[in-house]
Every structure is written in structure tokens, then in C-alpha cells.
Amino acid sequence: MLLNPPQIEAVTAPSKNILVIAGAGSGKTRVLVERMAYLMRDHGLSPHALLAVTFTNKAAREMRERLEKAVGRSLYSMWVGTFHGLAHRFLRTHWKDAGLSEQFLILDSDDQNRMLKRLIAANNLDDAKFKPRAVASFINGCKDEGQRHHHLQTGRDYYNDTLIHLYTAYDEQCRAQNLVDFGELLFRTFETLRDNQSLKDHYQDRFRHLLIDEFQDTNTIQYAWIRLLASPKTAVMAVGDDDQSIYGWRGAKIENIHRFAKDFAPISTIRLEQNYRSTEVILRAANAVISNNPDRLGKELWTERGTGDLISLYAAFNEQDEARFVANRINASIDQGRRYSDLAILYRSNAQSRVLEDALLRAAIPYRIYGGQRFYERLEIKNALMYLRLIQNRFDDTAFERVINVPPRGIGEKTIDHIRTDARDEGSGLWEAANRLTTADGLSSRAKSAVASFITLIETMDQKALDLDLFELARLVIDTAGLIAHHGSEKGERGQTRIDNLNELVSACRAFEPEDDEASVLLQFLSQASLDAGDTQADPDADAVQLMTLHSAKGLEFQDVFLVGAEEELFPHRMSMDSAGGLEEERRLAYVGVTRAMSHLTVTYAESRRLNGREHYGILSRFIKEIPEDCIEEVRLESQISRPFGASSFGAAPAFRPQRHPRVKNWDDSVDYGIGFGIGSRVDHGLFGEGTVVDFEGSGPQLKVKVKFDDGDAKWLVAQYAKLVQLG
DNA sequence: CGTGGTTTACATTAG
DNA sequence: GTAAACCACG
Numbered sequence: 001m002l003l004n005p006p007q008i009e010a011v012t013a014p015s016k017n018i019l020v021i022a023g024a025g026s027g028k029t030r031v032l033v034e035r036m037a038y039l040m041r042d043h044g045l046s047p048h049a050l051l052a053v054t055f056t057n058k059a060a061r062e063m064r065e066r067l068e069k070a071v072g073r074s075l076y077s078m079w080v081g082t083f084h085g086l087a088h089r090f091l092r093t094h095w096k097d098a099g100l101s102e103q104f105l106i107l108d109s110d111d112q113n114r115m116l117k118r119l120i121a122a123n124n125l126d127d128a129k130f131k132p133r134a135v136a137s138f139i140n141g142c143k144d145e146g147q148r149h150h151h152l153q154t155g156r157d158y159y160n161d162t163l164i165h166l167y168t169a170y171d172e173q174c175r176a177q178n179l180v181d182f183g184e185l186l187f188r189t190f191e192t193l194r195d196n197q198s199l200k201d202h203y204q205d206r207f208r209h210l211l212i213d214e215f216q217d218t219n220t221i222q223y224a225w226i227r228l229l230a231s232p233k234t235a236v237m238a239v240g241d242d243d244q245s246i247y248g249w250r251g252a253k254i255e256n257i258h259r260f261a262k263d264f265a266p267i268s269t270i271r272l273e274q275n276y277r278s279t280e281v282i283l284r285a286a287n288a289v290i291s292n293n294p295d296r297l298g299k300e301l302w303t304e305r306g307t308g309d310l311i312s313l314y315a316a317f318n319e320q321d322e323a324r325f326v327a328n329r330i331n332a333s334i335d336q337g338r339r340y341s342d343l344a345i346l347y348r349s350n351a352q353s354r355v356l357e358d359a360l361l362r363a364a365i366p367y368r369i370y371g372g373q374r375f376y377e378r379l380e381i382k383n384a385l386m387y388l389r390l391i392q393n394r395f396d397d398t399a400f401e402r403v404i405n406v407p408p409r410g411i412g413e414k415t416i417d418h419i420r421t422d423a424r425d426e427g428s429g430l431w432e433a434a435n436r437l438t439t440a441d442g443l444s445s446r447a448k449s450a451v452a453s454f455i456t457l458i459e460t461m462d463q464k465a466l467d468l469d470l471f472e473l474a475r476l477v478i479d480t481a482g483l484i485a486h487h488g489s490e491k492g493e494r495g496q497t498r499i500d501n502l503n504e505l506v507s508a509c510r511a512f513e514p515e516d517d518e519a520s521v522l523l524q525f526l527s528q529a530s531l532d533a534g535d536t537q538a539d540p541d542a543d544a545v546q547l548m549t550l551h552s553a554k555g556l557e558f559q560d561v562f563l564v565g566a567e568e569e570l571f572p573h574r575m576s577m578d579s580a581g582g583l584e585e586e587r588r589l590a591y592v593g594v595t596r597a598m599s600h601l602t603v604t605y606a607e608s609r610r611l612n613g614r615e616h617y618g619i620l621s622r623f624i625k626e627i628p629e630d631c632i633e634e635v636r637l638e639s640q641i642s643r644p645f646g647a648s649s650f651g652a653a654p655a656f657r658p659q660r661h662p663r664v665k666n667w668d669d670s671v672d673y674g675i676g677f678g679i680g681s682r683v684d685h686g687l688f689g690e691g692t693v694v695d696f697e698g699s700g701p702q703l704k705v706k707v708k709f710d711d712g713d714a715k716w717l718v719a720q721y722a723k724l725v726q727l728g
Numbered sequence: 729c730g731t732g733g734t735t736t737a738c739a740t741t742a743g
Numbered sequence: 744g745t746a747a748a749c750c751a752c753g
Contacts, residue, residue, distance in 0.1 A: 055742080055743085056742075056743080057742095057743075082742095082743065083743080084742095084743045085743085106743095108743085109742090109743085182742085182743050183743095185743085186743095246741075247741080247742080249740080249741065249742095250741085250742070250743090348740070348741080349739095349740050349741070350740080350741085351739075351740085351744085354744080371741095371742075379746090405730095408730080408731070408732095410729095410730070410731090411730090412729060412730045412731080413729090413730085414729060414730080415729090415730090444729080446729085446730095447729085447730095530743085531743065532743085533742085533743080549740085549741065549742090550741080551740090551741045551742070552741085552742080570740095573740055573741080574740090575739095575740055575741090576740075576741085585741095589741085610744095611739090612738075612739050612744085613738090613739085613744070729753105730752105730753090731751105731752085731753085732750105732751095732752085732753100733749105733750090733751090733752100734748105734749080734750080734751095735747105735748080735749070735750090736746100736747090736748075736749085737745105737746095737747085737748085738744105738745085738746090738747095739744090739745090
């Protein structure tokens with residue numbers, strides 16, 4: 001396909017700073033790739049002179065692959081990757097300048113929480129008042145904003161001072177244990193570049209072009225990082241879409257788009273508004289939803305692809321029904337010639353995937369899940385990795401605590417406490433303390449010998465490691481440490497799954513290709529395991545339905561998309577409602593979701609859903625209500641009959657999902673009728689008392705509701721007259 | 729004192 | 744539904 005005029009303008013623009021405002025599906029990845037290929041081909045620039053950065057591993061991989069295809073050669077050493085990936089690469093190379101140990105390892109959020117938990121306990125703080133997660137988010141927030149503990153103002157209040165104290169202590173621990181968390185990767189890279197003139201000169205000189213994808217998702221430190229790398233001679237191309245900013249919770253600042261125009265002046269702005277992906281119906285829906293957000297840069301997508309199918313809306317009884325419906329629809333699509341890989345199921349939170357998986361499994365539909373419980377974060381994998389970490393780095397207390405008694409080897413809480421206390425008293429790491437205690441007094445002889453044999457186990461494996469390939473070492477660890485036996489003995493299918501995963505880990509080690517021939521392969525593998533979700537594990541090319549969160553779907557496209565769980569409280573998510581701008585961000589997420597679909601979008605929601613172990617009664621997401629009604633048709637599963645959405649008499653009748661008014665804004669007029677009544681709703685009737693809705697039929701004035709009252713009587717009531725009041 | 733079974737609190741989104 | 748916390752037992 002040929003490029004359109006604004007795309008050509010972006011690709012061949014002169015070497016200066018450019019802001020590309022690119023709507024969903026407007027071919028922005030293509031523009032970035034073509035631009036880089038153009039610079040290499042037509043301007044003879046070396047791949048070394050370019051730096052391209054994105055946010056997700058998947059996007060980075062895709063960009064690299066497309067670029068390699070475009071220029072017809074491997075771009076092995078080119079700086080294309082995620083911010084975290086590139087920062088990591090920088091720190092591995094310049095560890096000395098960054099004040100790190102060569103052996104540093106990455107602390108993921110799980111490890112971070114554990115470390116903070118220990119720290120909170122060690123400081124005799126109440127972990128109900130100082131929740132590890134909250135402290136972690138404070139620390140990460142500071143790092144995102146580029147603030148060290150000494151930048152922070154103390155003396156305001158106890159809570160704040162304690163957080164700052166914990167931040168200080170935490171960074172101290174990280175330093176002592178050669179660990180670097182995700183936020184630190186970015187922050188430390190920034191500081192190292194900032195404070196080291198010759199390094200800065202080197203990189204400013206090297207990179208003639210910086211290309212930043214998803215610019216709207218950059219946070220303060222990432223933005224500062226880009227500014228440092230850009231010299232007056234550097235050309236920066238920032239590509240973004242303010243409507244797709246969905247990482248505010250991670251410190252992303254949409255304002256960076258505005259700041260760019262100022263800080264990198266003079267710039268030229270190019271807008272890409274022609275959408276090549278979706279049908280008119282889908283775009284109209286997306287435009288309508290996003291138009292409810294204030295303060296947009298403003299952008300209307302258009303397409304030449306034609307009207308297209310209506311958006312299907314299915315009101316499921318519960319989440320199982322929702323999953324069955326999706327599975328059914330997938331089979332229908334396949335019958336009509338779609339490939340599985342043309343289809344995607346998108347959801348707001350990872351927890352929703354389980355039920356879907358279940359239904360797909362039952363329907364024998366191949367699928368692939370992205371994200372969620374990451375491979376490298378699974379319990380058994382993490383255990384194995386922690387052994388490897390301890391072999392690599394004896395100072396890693398997180399790893400030490402994790403594996404010292406897994407599998408159980410007679411080292412209980414008391415003994416570990418002993419080691420902890422000794423370590424604190426001597427100001428050493430746990431490993432050294434354990435060594436000391438095997439020869440000192442204080443431990444029972446039983447505990448002593450258990451600790452001694454653990455130390456021997458690690459030392460022996462480390463010695464053998466010298467002559468082993470990575471995968472052989474992994475094999476050795478899971479066998480000799482007894483992980484296979486330990487996890488295998490778990491009851492049910494779980495044991496077998498865990499063994500399978502451990503074997504999978506060995507395969508992953510075997511397949512691992514180190515980037516750097518000089519550095520330790522184990523070190524490189526462990527770093528990769530922290531940075532990469534490991535979701536490339538199973539055959540990425542297999543023809544399978546793609547399951548992922550809305551967040552990880554950004555940048556991707558599919559023929560048919562199923563957007564499931566379109567319910568208030570779930571999407572928009574309840575947790576995001578109380579933060580400033582949270583709802584707007586959720587709406588952008590809805591915009592992202594809708595615009596993933598090329599041909600057909602199916603939206604489903606469940607009237608009843610088990611969430612966090614509790615039954616919830618869902619009402620249709622406001623975002624779906626914001627879609628013009630002539631873009632939607634309501635469908636039912638059994639007969640595959642579809643009806644215009646507004647005229648439906650199926651499913652929840654008007655009292656349950658109030659009738660639509662021609663104008664979207666009027667939707668809420670029906671509120672007093674009780675949005676959210678549904679089967680299972682608790683209601684109060686003036687005469688009969690309280691009860692539960694169990695059935696209904698008819699619509700409009702004819703709507704009848706069957707209520708099972710608490711005294712045991714069930715009655716059919718005409719909703720119009722019954723004056724039911726919803727409870728709870 | 730350590731282990732294993734049982735109860736209970738807790739649950740977005742990503743690198 | 745999961746993993747940490749809890750408790751009774753050996």
C-alpha cells in the first residue's frame with residue numbers, strides 16, 4: 001500500500017524535530033519503520049545513529065522485525081526497544097559510571113513488595129498503616145518523577161516522613177544487594193547521563209535521530225532522558241496520540257506532548273487522521289466515545305473502508321454465559337473463513353481470562369494469552385530463578401529468603417529470624433550471616449546442619465556451573481535443589497503443570513541467545529527474565545485466538561474483536577474512579593479497545609459476575625452507552641437473531657436497561673427506573689417487603705418482574721405499577 | 729521448634 | 744481464586 005501525503009511528509013521530513021499526532025490505525029508504526037528505513041537507505045545513516053523506543057516488549061519486537069524486513073538485514077545491535085530495555089542495556093555497559101556492581105540484577109515488583117514488607121517489619125512499623133504496596137507505589141512515583149529521597153521535604157507529617165525514611169532504607173538495601181528496580185533503571189540511566197559529560201557527549205554524538213513511539217505515555221523521567229540525549233544536532237520524532245494515553249497510573253504525562261512543542265522548538269507537527277484499519281461504524285463509535293473527554297488536542301478519524309457491520313452487543317447472564325457466547329461466536333467466524341489469529345478477546349483485567357480460557361478449552365478453540373500471570377512470575381519458575389540468582393549473586397537477600405526453605409529442609413521461621421538478626425547486627429547480608437551461624441553459637445545443632453547443607457548445596461551448584469551450559473545449570477538446579485520433587489508432589493493437576501513449567505524453563509534456557517558474548521550468560525538470562533514477561537514462550541506463530549488486556553492490546557489490530565466485561569465498576573474499573581482523571585483515562589482505554597477492531601466489534605457484558613469471590617450485578621458500561629445507538633445491534637446466542645438495539649425486547653427489558661433515547665445524553669433519564677435491576681437484584685416492595693428478582697418478561701409498560709420475596713412467596717409484578725426500589 | 733492442613737484477607741493496568 | 748497468616752500436631 002502506498003503512503004498518503006501526511007505519511008510521506010513524516011517519513012521524508014528533514015532532520016529536525018517533528019511531532020506526529022497519529023490517530024489509532026493511521027499507520028504510525030509504519031511511518032516510524034519507513035522513516036528509519038528511509039534514513040538508512042536514502043541518507044546512508046548507520047543503524048547505530050538511530051534510537052527507537054516504545055513501551056511494550058511486544059511493540060518493540062514488532063518494530064524491530066518490521067524494520068529488519070524493510071531494510072533486509074539483521075539490526076542486532078541497533079537501539080530499538082522499550083525504555084526499560086534500553087536503560088538496562090545502558091547500565092550493563094556503563095555499570096561503573098552508574099555506580100553499580102557489574103553483577104547487578106533486576107528487582108521486579110513482586111520482589112520489591114517482599115523487600116518492603118521485610119523493611120517495614122524491621123522498622124517496627126504497622127504494616128496496616130504502611131502497606132508494602134502503597135510504600136512501593138510511593139517509591140516508584142518518586143523515581144518516575146526523578147526525585148531522590150534527599151529531594152523530598154521532611155517534617156510535614158509523620159506518615160510522609162516515614163515514607164521518606166523507608167524510601168531511603170529501601171534504596172540502601174537495593175544498593176547493598178546489587179539490585180535495581182524498574183524505576184531505578186530509568187532514573188539511574190538519567191542521572192548517569194546527566195552527570196557524566198563525556199558519556200553524554202558520546203551518545204548525543206552517536207544518535208542523530210531519536211524516534212519515540214507512544215509519546216503520550218512518557219513520564220517525567222523518560223522525557224528528561226530524551227532531552228538529555230538530544231543535542232541541538234539531534235532530530236527527535238515524537239509520535240503520539242493524546243487519546244490513547246493509558247499509563248497515567250505509571251506517571252505518564254500527556255502534557256509532555258505540549259512540552260515537546262516548547263522544549264524542542266522549532267518543531268513541525270504532522271497529523272495522521274486517515275484510518276486504514278477500521279470500518280466507518282467502528283470509527284464513529286470510537287469518535288463518539290472519546291468526544292466525551294475534555295481537553296483533547298482534537299482529532300477526527302476517518303476511513304474509506306465503508307460502513308461495515310454493526311457492533312454486536314450481548315447481554316450475558318453471567319461470566320460463564322459470556323464466555324460461552326464468545327466461544328460460539330468464534331466458531332461461527334471460523335466457519336465463515338476467519339483464521340483464529342484474526343480474532344482477539346480483550347478485557348480490562350487479567351483475572352477475567354480464566355473463565356474465557358475455560359470456555360475456549362471446552363470448545364477446542366486454540367488460544368494464546370498475553371501477559372497476566374507471567375511465565376517468569378509463576379511460583380515454581382520464580383523459585384528456580386531465585387536459586388539461579390543466589391548462585392549468581394550471594395548478596396541477593398530476596399533470593400536467599402525465598403529459597404532457603406523451599407523445598408522444606410528444616411529451616412523454619414525461628415532459624416531464619418536468627419540469621420536476620422545476626423545480619424542486622426553485623427551489618428552484613430543474610431548469606432554471610434548464615435555462614436557465620438554455622439560455626440558460631442546460637443543455633444540448635446539440627447538447624448546448624450540444615451543451614452550448612454543449604455550453603456553447601458548452593459556452593460556446589462555454583463562450582464559446577466562453570467562447566468555447564470545455561471540449560472544444564474537450570475536442569476541441575478531444579479533436580480538437585482529438589483524443586484521437581486517438591487512441586488510435583490502437589491496434589492491434583494497442579495503438580496504436573498508445575499513440573500511442565502519447570503521443564504519449559506529448561507527449554508527457555510536452551511533457546512536463550514545471549515546478546516553479549518563477553519558477559520555472563522546467566523546474568524543476561526536473569527535480566528531478560530525480569531524485563532520480559534516471557535509471553536513469547538509458546539509458539540507465537542500458531543494460529544490461535546489472542547487473549548489480552550486492553551492495555552497490552554494497544555498498537556495491535558485484529559479483524560474481529562471481542563470486548564468483554566463492559567460493565568460499570570469493571571470497565572470503567574472501580575479502582576480508577578477516585579483518582580483525578582481516572583475516568584477519562586478509562587475512556588481512552590475504551591477508545592483503544594474499540595479501535596483495535598478492523599471489521600467487527602462484539603461487546604459483551606454480564607448481568608451477574610463473580611468478582612473477587614463476591615457476586616456482582618453489572619450494568620452496561622457508560623462507554624458503550626456513549627456509542628451512537630445506530631452503530632449497535634443487540635444479539636442473542638441461541639437463534640443468532642439480531643435486532644436493532646433500541647427495539648429489543650430480548651434480555652433485560654427496559655427497566656433493567658432503560659430504553660434508549662435518540663440522544664445519548666438522555667440515557668440517564670431512566671435512572672429513577674433503576675438501572676442495574678437484573679436477575680438477582682434485591683428490591684423492596686412497599687406492600688410485600690424485600691425480595692430478589694428472579695425473572696422478567698415483556699418490555700416497556702408491559703414489563704413484568706418476578707420477585708421472590710423473603711417470606712417465600714414469588715409474585716409476578718407489573719413493573720410500571722409496582723414501584724420497586726432497588727436495595728444495596 | 730518445624731511442618732502441614734486450615735482459615736482468612738485480598739484482589740487494575742506494565743516493565 | 745490465591746497466597747499469606749494461623750493453629751494444632753508431631
